[in-house]
Structure formats: C-alpha cells, structure tokens
Amino acid sequence: MRDARMSPNSAEVTALRALAWVVTDQDRATRFLTATGCDSDTLRRRAGEAEILGAVLDFLLDDEASLLAFADEVNLPAQSVALARFALPGAMPR
Template sequence: MSFSQESAETFALQALAWLAGNEDLLPVFLGATGASAQDLRDNAGDPAFLAAVLDFLMMDDAWVIGFCDTLRVPYDRPMQARIALPGGQQVSWT
C-alpha cells in the first residue's frame, strides 16, 4: 500500500490517538519528546509532529505490533506511512 501525505497524516493521527490512550507508553513519549498533553492537541495537524509520532512508535517492535493489532493492519503500515510524511525518505533505520 502506498500512502499519500494526507492518508499518512490520517494514519499517524490514529497512532497518536492510540498513544494518547496508552497509560504506560504516553509518559514515555512525553518524556522522550519533551511534549506536553497540550502540545499533542496543538500539534496534531502538523505533518512533522505526526512523523515524529510514527518515528517514536517504530522504536520498538512491541509498540508497532500493539498499534497494528489494534487497527488490524499489517505491521509495515507505520513505516509506509512514515515514508509519505516530511523527512520520510531520509529516515535512518540504524
């Protein structure tokens, strides 16, 4: 599946919603990014912020699996969506 930027943003918003509803993982995201709960609301429409959400999610296979299982989508979807967002072609996987 190939994402347009708009469909990738929609997918990343789903990831953000999943993250916001995860009591264990949300504090890790906030701590890692320095973002506040208000920042999540304020930046939900920013493609670069949404890209950062997917970057964070893809840091751990268990997070990807949990998110994708919730949405019932293939495990490579976050990576495919990330490619369609700003900086996606420059992601270093090392």
C-alpha cells in the first residue's frame, strides 16, 4: 500500500478551503468560534496562520457530518482533511 501524504502547501490550500466553507454558514461559524475561543476579528487577522488552519481541520475532523458535507461540497475525498491535518504543524503523530 502506498504511503499517502500531502504537501504542506496542499494542506494549507485544503485548510483555507475548509475555513471558507465553515464561515459561509452562520451556525457553523459560531460553533467554530466557540470551539476555538477565537473571535471573528482575530479569525480574519490570523486566517492564514498554521494554528488557525489546523484548528479548522480539527473542527471538521471532530464532526463527521460537517466533514462529509465539506468534502462533498468541494469534491474532495473526506480523508483529504485528515491528510491535510497531518501535514500541518501541531498534528498528533500517527
């Protein structure tokens, strides 16, 4: 079996797409902000930082319904989110 990995650049793109998807729905955005303790101004200012990108992927990975909805909407395999998370700093080792 081939070892599936994602480049850090691809992981950042996936995470930015996920962040854009999360904030397009008020309920989801509120749940994300509550889960992270972040406010909307901080989120806008720090959107491209690894900590925020990792948090948005963790948010999706913690909620299967959201994960599957995101993957379906952007036409990505759901496992791409996990691969992206492992490619970014702060991921738990496999």
